Amino acid sequence: MKRLTTGIILTVLTLILAACGSDDASDADASEDKTINFGATSGPYSDMVTEAIAPLLEEKGYEVTNQEFTDYVQPNKALANGDLDANLFQHKVYLDSFAEENDLDLSEVIIVPTAPMGIYSNTFDSIEAIEEGSSIAVPNDPTNLARTLIILEDAGLITLKDDIDPLRASIQDIGDNKKSLEFVEVEAGQLPRLVDSEDLSAVPGNYALAADMDLLDSLALEDMPDDYRNRVVVNTEDLDADFTKAIEEVVQSDEFEQIIDEEFEGFSKPEWMKK
The missing domain is CATH 3.40.190.10 (Periplasmic binding protein-like II)
Structure with missing residues (x-):
């Protein structure tokens, strides 16, 4: 009888411990969301x-x-x-x-x-070929416009005034417009379409890709700040x-x-x- 009782107690304890172990494992799995x-x-x-x-x-x-x-x-x-x-x-x-x-x-x-912003053209095949008085479509929002002006400065087409922050530059901050470019300000999403109607168009990378444009077809790609x-x-x-x-x-x-x-x-x- 004692042996039977002892066996029953051990069985119950085993079941309890197993249940506790199962609960602990479940808690661990729940806490480790993958x-x-x-x-x-x-x-x-x-x-x-x-x-x-x-x-x-x-x-x-x-x-x-x-x-x-x-x-x-x-x-x-x-x-x-x-x-x-x-x-x-x-x-x-x-x-x-x-x-x-x-x-x-x-x-x-x-x-x-x-995806970097780029200067695209169906009129010219290089930055050097851009003619005096050419039109360029640029984004009208301040952030993307400033990025465009930095690309144009890096390409040698304009220079910005010394006392301004390039990341906040506007058209009024251009010191020297070396090719007398004519700026056409439009919403950024329209810029891919204006590659056909303007001499040049500055297109942000995401809009260029959405329009199935090849980034490597640009005349210049921005060396974008982080x-x-x-x-x-x-x-x-x-x-x-x-x-x-x-x-x-x-x-x-x-x-x-x-x-x-x-x-x-x-x-x-x-x-x-x-x-």
Whole structure:
């Protein structure tokens, strides 16, 4: 009888311990979420997530989803409210401005290769061939206009006044317009179409790619400052999270750079990648 009683007690204890162990394992699994919900604007940066970042994260055991957006407002709002874990679509200037205006606590993880703005023409085949008095379509928003003027200065077509910040330059800040270019200011999204109607058109990289233009067909591509390159962004509270570290690791990998070289020709690499 004693042996029977002892056997029953041991069996019960074994079952209890097994149940506890199962609960602990379940708790551990629940705490280790291996899903990353990305968001990116339709086009090259959504492609970068699905073709370069996601496959490398999946090799690390993560399940990656990617939600596409057609505007520049919802990706940050979706990130802030928890619908996304990370997004990829914006440069530092936009991120800082949007976060401040909307009282969001967002932080960049790492800068990625970015499609540069270019000067395109169906009239001239080189910068040197540009004639006096040629028309050039330029974006009418301050950020992209300043980028255009920097490209034109780098190409030797204009010089900017000494006492201005190039990142905030406007047409009024041109000191020497060496070819007497005529500036036509339009919304950035219209610039690809104006390659046909104007002598020159300064087209941001994302709009050029959306219009099936080849970045390498430009007369000049911008040597963009890192502030204008796109970056992966997360909520600041997630900066030290495992999934954030995993994203940074895959973007810094040789495999990622190889995919960029093969699939994203013409993209401008960030300074960290050039070292």
